[in-house]
Amino acid sequence: MTVKRSTRLTALMALPAALTLAVAAPALAHDTNHAGQQTQHGRSYKVDLRQLNDSGARGTAQLTLQGRQLTVKINAQGLVPGQPHAQHIHGSTTGHDFTCPDASADKNGDGIVTTAEGLPAYGDINISLTTKGDTTKASGLAVDRMPVADKNGNLSYSRTIAVSQAVADNITRLHVVQHGIDPNGNGVYDFGKGKSELDPKLPQEATAPATCGTIEGHSGASMGNNY
């Protein structure tokens, strides 16, 4: 069984959320983020995406805020080729400092930090980094609107999203997570690691995190940075 069939169901379920997408209010951002780098296009933040679950994936993300317009650019390598990779900005804008989980988050010891096991560390989905349409938590598993890695496992993504003032003000508290792993190396998401706790129609492989990266200037535990 492949991920294809449930993809359609997820797409249908995600539709009402897309229709109710909130209209962005015209308020101008009051920029309280002093980290990041000021550019002519706004304030820019780097994210070093590091592998989780021995996925072998890595990458970089650049987040640029201009007022409440957030441009997200991601370049990642080593992802499961030809498969969609759900990706989100996780975390809270209300004070709790979430961060990327480490292997100790694997509570049941099956070798996989699932999305559910990672949630206490990285927090809930704040923004779904879809390719089109809704970007709320409701689209978290809309895998038909998530970017697909090419045949070499490379993924590139770019989208500008209108975000809330809370997100604009607390961007450094958030972090980027990409999902989708292939521990048995058969090239597809299968049920070898069981069902996803998030949607039992999806394999665990499709929703387990592959990379995570905190935003430069993050005040909590640092994942470090190579540059």
Ligand SMILES: [Cu+2]
């Ligand atoms: Cu996520």
